[in-house]
Amino acid sequence: xxxxxxxxxxxxxxxxxxxxxxxxxxxxxxxxxxxxxxxxxxxxxxxxxxxxxxxxxxxxxxxxxxxxxxxxxxxxxxxxxxxxxxxxxxxxxxxxxxxxxxxxxxxxxxxxxxxxxxxxxxxxxxxxxxxxxxxxxxxxxxxxxxxxxxxxxxxxxxxxxxxxxxxxxxxxxxxxxxxxxxxxxxxxxxxxxxxxxxxxxxxxxxxxxxxxxxxxxxxxxxxxxxxxxxxxxxxxxxxxxxxxxxxxxxxxxxxxxxxxxxxxxxxxxxxxxxxxxxxxxxxxxxxxxxxxxxxxxxxxxxxxxxxxxxxxxxxxxxxxxxxxxxxxxxxxxxxxxxxxxxxxxxxxxxxxxxxxxxxxxxxxxxxxxxxxxxxxxxxxxxxxxxxxxxxxxxxxxxxxxxxxxxxxxxxxxxxxxxxxxxxxxxxxxxxxxxxxxxxxxxxxxxxxxxxxxxxxxxxxxxxxxxxxxxxxxxxxxxxxxxxxxxxxxxxxxxxxxxxxxxxxxxxxxxxxxxxxxxxxxxxxxxxxxxxxxxxxxxxxxxxxxxxxxxxxxxxxxxxxxxxxxxxxxxxxxxxxxxxxxxxxxxxxxxxxxxxxxxxxxxxxxxxxxxxxxxxxxxxxxxxxxxxxxxxxxxxxxxxxxxxxxxxxxxxxxxxxxxxxxxxxxxxxxxxxxxxxxxxxxxxxxxxxxxxxxxxxxxxxxxxxxxxxxxxxxxxxxxxxxxxxxxxxxxxxxxxxxxxxxxxxxxxxxxxxxxxxxxxxxxxxxxxxxxxxxxxxxxxxxxxxxxxxxxxxxxxxxxxxxxxxxxxxxxxxxxxxxxxxxxxxxxxxxxxxxxxxxxxxxxxxxxxxxxxxxxxxxxxxxxxxxxxxxxxxxxxxxxxxxxxxxxxxxxxxxxxxxxxxxxxxxxxxxxxxxxxxxxxxxxxxxxxxxxxx
DNA sequence: GACATCACG
DNA sequence: GACGTACGTGATGTCC
Numbered sequence: 001x002x003x004x005x006x007x008x009x010x011x012x013x014x015x016x017x018x019x020x021x022x023x024x025x026x027x028x029x030x031x032x033x034x035x036x037x038x039x040x041x042x043x044x045x046x047x048x049x050x051x052x053x054x055x056x057x058x059x060x061x062x063x064x065x066x067x068x069x070x071x072x073x074x075x076x077x078x079x080x081x082x083x084x085x086x087x088x089x090x091x092x093x094x095x096x097x098x099x100x101x102x103x104x105x106x107x108x109x110x111x112x113x114x115x116x117x118x119x120x121x122x123x124x125x126x127x128x129x130x131x132x133x134x135x136x137x138x139x140x141x142x143x144x145x146x147x148x149x150x151x152x153x154x155x156x157x158x159x160x161x162x163x164x165x166x167x168x169x170x171x172x173x174x175x176x177x178x179x180x181x182x183x184x185x186x187x188x189x190x191x192x193x194x195x196x197x198x199x200x201x202x203x204x205x206x207x208x209x210x211x212x213x214x215x216x217x218x219x220x221x222x223x224x225x226x227x228x229x230x231x232x233x234x235x236x237x238x239x240x241x242x243x244x245x246x247x248x249x250x251x252x253x254x255x256x257x258x259x260x261x262x263x264x265x266x267x268x269x270x271x272x273x274x275x276x277x278x279x280x281x282x283x284x285x286x287x288x289x290x291x292x293x294x295x296x297x298x299x300x301x302x303x304x305x306x307x308x309x310x311x312x313x314x315x316x317x318x319x320x321x322x323x324x325x326x327x328x329x330x331x332x333x334x335x336x337x338x339x340x341x342x343x344x345x346x347x348x349x350x351x352x353x354x355x356x357x358x359x360x361x362x363x364x365x366x367x368x369x370x371x372x373x374x375x376x377x378x379x380x381x382x383x384x385x386x387x388x389x390x391x392x393x394x395x396x397x398x399x400x401x402x403x404x405x406x407x408x409x410x411x412x413x414x415x416x417x418x419x420x421x422x423x424x425x426x427x428x429x430x431x432x433x434x435x436x437x438x439x440x441x442x443x444x445x446x447x448x449x450x451x452x453x454x455x456x457x458x459x460x461x462x463x464x465x466x467x468x469x470x471x472x473x474x475x476x477x478x479x480x481x482x483x484x485x486x487x488x489x490x491x492x493x494x495x496x497x498x499x500x501x502x503x504x505x506x507x508x509x510x511x512x513x514x515x516x517x518x519x520x521x522x523x524x525x526x527x528x529x530x531x532x533x534x535x536x537x538x539x540x541x542x543x544x545x546x547x548x549x550x551x552x553x554x555x556x557x558x559x560x561x562x563x564x565x566x567x568x569x570x571x572x573x574x575x576x577x578x579x580x581x582x583x584x585x586x587x588x589x590x591x592x593x594x595x596x597x598x599x600x601x602x603x604x605x606x607x608x609x610x611x612x613x614x615x616x617x618x619x620x621x622x623x624x625x626x627x628x629x630x631x632x633x634x635x636x637x638x639x640x641x642x643x644x645x646x647x648x649x650x651x652x653x654x655x656x657x658x659x660x661x662x663x664x665x666x667x668x669x670x671x672x673x674x675x676x677x678x679x680x681x682x683x684x685x686x687x688x689x690x691x692x693x694x695x696x697x698x699x700x701x702x703x704x705x706x707x708x709x710x711x712x713x714x715x716x717x718x719x720x721x722x723x724x725x726x727x728x729x730x731x732x733x734x735x736x737x738x739x740x741x742x743x744x745x746x747x748x749x750x751x752x753x754x755x756x757x758x759x760x761x762x763x764x765x766x767x768x769x770x771x772x773x774x775x776x777x778x779x780x781x782x783x784x785x786x787x788x789x790x791x792x793x794x795x796x797x798x799x800x801x802x803x804x805x806x807x808x809x810x811x812x813x814x815x816x817x818x819x820x821x822x823x824x825x826x827x828x829x830x831x832x833x834x835x836x837x838x839x840x841x842x843x844x845x846x847x848x849x850x851x852x853x854x855x856x857x858x859x860x861x862x863x864x865x866x867x868x869x870x871x872x873x874x875x876x877x878x879x880x881x882x883x884x885x886x887x888x889x890x891x892x893x894x895x896x897x898x899x900x901x902x903x904x905x906x907x908x909x910x911x912x913x914x915x916x917x918x919x920x921x922x923x924x925x926x927x928x929x930x931x932x
Numbered sequence: 933g934a935c936a937t938c939a940c941g
Numbered sequence: 942g943a944c945g946t947a948c949g950t951g952a953t954g955t956c957c
Contacts, residue, residue: 585955586936605936607956613937638938642952667949671941678951681940689939713941713948766947775947839946847948851941855949881941881949 005064005263007136012062013125015143016069016113019048020102022162024095032284034304035518038094039283042101046280046288049109052142052161053271062140064132064266067106068124071115074867075123077250082868082902084250087196090911096526101283108279110269112261119257122147126253129156131263140166147195149175150183150253177209185218188248197247200240202232218248273298318373320472325503326376327495329399334378334409340370341413346420348375348510349440351429352502354489357676358431359545359652359659363403364491365498366410369506372514377499377506378406383491397495407436414440422446424462424509427537427664431545441538446509448533449516451665452525456817456827460665466508469515474508475501528824531911532856533664535863539876540662540672542866547657548679548877548887552648554695559644562636569633576626583633586612592626599623615778639683643692650677662879669848670824670855671881680880684932696928698887704931705874705893707900707920708883711736712854713768715916720821720849721804722915725797730916737761743797744790763794767801768850770843805846812845820852821912822860857918858882861907868903872896885928897922 005011023044030040049067056062077084091099106113116124122145129139129151137155141148144160149172152158158167165171172180189208191199203211211228215221222244225237237244273296280289281301293300328334341347348369355361362381369375382397413419414433422444423429430440450460458464466474480493480501490498520526574580577596581588590610594602599620605611614634620627650658658677666673674680682696683689698704714736718726729739738752741760747753759780766776773788780787795802809831812818817827826848830841858879865876865884873889874896884904888896904920925931 582955584953587955607935609936609956611936634937638953641954642939646952663950666951669949671949673950674940675951678940681938681951683939685940708941762947769948770946772946774945779947836945839944843946843948851949854941883941 005135005137009063009137011132011137011139012065013128013141014067016067017121018143019045029094036522038521041095041098042105042283043285045102046105063268065268066112066114066266068121069115070121071117075118075120080249081246083196085195087910093524093526094521096530097521108276110271112266123254123257126151126255127257130255150180152180178212182212184248184252185212187251188218188244191247197250198243199247200236200244202236277301322500324373325499327499328376328378337368337376338413344370348422348506349429350505351432352490353432354491358428363432365502367502367506369510372511375503375507377502379495380406381491382495411438414438420444422509422513427541431541443537446512446516447665452529452533453523456668457829465512470511475504532859536664536859539862543876544659544661546875547655547659549697549699550651550658551695551697552651555644555648559640562640566633566636569629573629639689668826669852672879679878690929693929694927702887702889703893703924704928705886705888705896705924706883706931707904707922710919710921712882713850714764716850716853719915721800723798723800727915737764740764744793763790770846808846809842818845818848820849820856822856824852824856826852857907861904864903868899869896893924
């Protein structure tokens with residue numbers, strides 16, 4: 001039976017994606033009975049595969065067959081042309097979770113299933129077809145995709161499975177008016193709106209075929225374009241030559257895709273009932289299971305007819321019991337666990353380390369869980385506490401695998417495309433592993449699943465999720481590590497205790513995943529999770545690990561200067577106060593100001609102490625010299641303690657760079673939060689503060705490049721609330737605050753004063769924040785009635801805002817959440833509360849879709865950015881809500897800006913068509929102060 | 933550990 | 942008619 005591919009062989013290549021989409025659109029949205037998982041497309045796909053197998057059992061049966069899939073949406077063609085396929089709609093919500101199931105279905109039918117990163121299915125098909133043809137065999141491509149027609153000829157044919165019609169050279173000529181080897185030339189001219197291939201404007205397939213037939217080839221046509229009689233057509237071909245040549249490169253299939261398999265691997269295999277039956281039963285395809293069981297002559301498996309209990313109930317079935325957890329101390333045991341992981345195809349992973357900072361913490365142990373209650377801990381670097389040991393207390397404890405050996409065994413699993421690694425905040429563990437040379441992928445994250453489904457309802461830490469969704473209180477870490485001065489690191493914890501704690505974490509993570517994963521599509525946030533949460537993990541991990549260079553000398557010098565100035569101010573302040581006191585103590589300051597000096601306006605906070613925030617001191621500055629001095633002192637104190645001093649302690653000894661950590665679930669709206677250190681609040685608003693940014697520098701030969709969205713929230717407001725005047729102003733490129741001022745206060749644009757503009761700007765921001773008369777009055781320091789007048793006028797001049805606010809609050813009250821343009825849900829549990837809470841909740845509800853949509857937009861840009869700047873000597877370093885900061889080799893600055901800007905400005909596409917353009921402004925310089 | 937303050941978008 | 946209010950964050954220092 002086994003012989004190598006050659007003359008007499010017949011290869012069938014099935015366009016898997018076409019099957020999936022046809023199945024999806026042909027069938028109603030079926031769901032699996034037991035848990036509601038959408039399986040309509042999988043069902044249709046299986047039926048089509050089965051019918052295919054049935055239909056091809058005859059004398060003309062293929063000897064080799066493969067189903068080819070697309071992998072990911074980014075391919076090398078996007079590097080040629082970033083708008084390639086850019087107008088494709090995103091995958092329907094309920095189709096997305098079915099995609100991996102169609103791979104499993106193919107394998108269950110024992111048919112080779114192939115896909116490749118960075119290449120389209122069409123390229124793999126082309127390569128295989130060329131190889132088979134060259135080997136003297138026949139090829140049938142089962143697809144009706146016209147892009148594949150260029151391959152027809154010399155024993156290669158297409159089969160339109162739908163119409164059961166074979167397409168040979170004549171068929172291609174019928175469709176394109178040229179022979180297959182000229183199809184790409186026609187396509188290059190005609191373009192393709194579906195794939196967004198530009199082509200030559202005004203030239204369709206008919207004209208293109210005419211021209212190609214006349215000139216023989218695209219190259220001759222373009223070289224001799226001046227011979228064309230029609231002036232417009234001639235001009236188009238001359239002007240758009242580059243675009244046409246690009247189009248050809250886009251439609252030309254790659255016959256040299258570097259495949260990691262050969263034709264011989266595709267030999268037809270008989271279905272294996274042992275694999276196929278369990279899969280069909282798992283999908284609960286009753287009819288198909290029975291039909292195929294009959295055909296194969298096996299007993300059909302029993303498919304339960306009762307809906308499964310709710311996941312909440314099932315997750316509790318197996319009790320948590322530390323006695324079940326295994327401590328893995330040798331290779332044989334670890335191998336056994338790895339075998340189980342490979343069998344399942346997924347594993348929950350957790351790392352234990354000596355600290356919370358992924359860049360400095362040492363790996364202590366790894367825990368794994370494969371099913372509820374079935375978890376293990378692999379201790380790797382636990383240390384004895386024995387003080388009289390010859391090596392001090394640093395000796396490794398007995399009975400641990402060598403870290404190197406354990407990682408060598410786990411690396412292939414952690415990096416295996418076919419094994420899903422599940423974590424709770426897996427970015428942390430992925431970074432730890434990365435420092436040991438292991439790239440963890442693909443991943444799922446229970447924290448992100450929770451955030452996508454329940455953002456705004458509760459926190460997403462493991463303890464909280466375990467309590468809430470598993471009704472289980474995890475073993476607390478406190479008793480193990482102690483607290484305060486006597487606290488120890490995890491490597492000093494005894495291995496038995498550590499096993500109970502660590503394995504349980506993996507166990508909990510696995511159970512949370514089993515609880516959450518099936519709910520994702522029911523909550524209709526699969527796309528949010530798949531496009532805005534999960535893909536961000538590797539992107540952020542990369543940025544964080546790369547870090548940004550910070551010049552310690554610059555900070556140190558500034559710190560000294562600040563200290564001197566502060567000392568001077570402190571002496572002055574004490575002099576003015578007539579006594580020495582702690583200027584940093586608001587309590588003491590309040591007593592000096594309001595009791596001793598009897599200045600007006602002393603208000604007490606909730607602790608009974610006087611309140612002395614900046615705006616109060618600013619008002620008092622007209623009465624006395626002291627408050628002004630205190631304000632100066634406070635500014636310096638802030639800059640010194642939070643920035644020039646603290647930042648130095650965050651410079652990593654190994655890298656000389658500062659590595660922040662982004663929290664994906666930190667902000668309710670979808671924004672990121674930056675910690676340890678927070679690099680999203682580095683000063684910029686005052687000249688003195690901005691100088692801190694001079695310490696953020698590029699490596700020699702590089703520059704920092706910053707791109708930030710211009711007025712993104714106001715643009716989104718204009719779109720969401722449908723404010724025509726705002727949209728128009730943006731499209732005209734006007735100064736948006738000046739335009740608002742002009743509209744509101746009837747001042748012509750050319751007579752605008754900074755003061756009037758400032759007021760309008762405050763109102764614009766106020767609207768985004770869920771404006772109130774009181775808030776605006778305080779911000780602008782004007783009487784409340786006047787502020788209310790501004791707001792009323794604003795609503796009058798920009799109708800749409802009011803409706804947006806009312807509708808948003810009504811929606812929140814009705815549904816308990818609001819959502820962004822990309823479907824992110826932000827829950828608003830307080831929206832129906834009584835009392836002052838309600839006001840907060842309403843304003844937050846008004847703000848969330850705007851801030852959240854902006855956050856989604858930059859997330860989309862970040863996810864696409866690595867591919868867009870791939871090949872350029874450029875790295876993305878930081879995100880500051882509407883800004884991305886890059887470090888770029890000097891000679892690649894322009895290319896990087898162009899690529900990054902295209903990604904940022906197009907980030908909403910194709911999911912959302914905004915009425916307002918997004919604009920990103922760019923800057924560059926040796927340091928962040930210059931770049932911003 | 934709560935609170936006040938202030939840095940950013 | 943009175944609530945007390947701009948939205949979203951994180952870090953630091955004081956004070957109990």
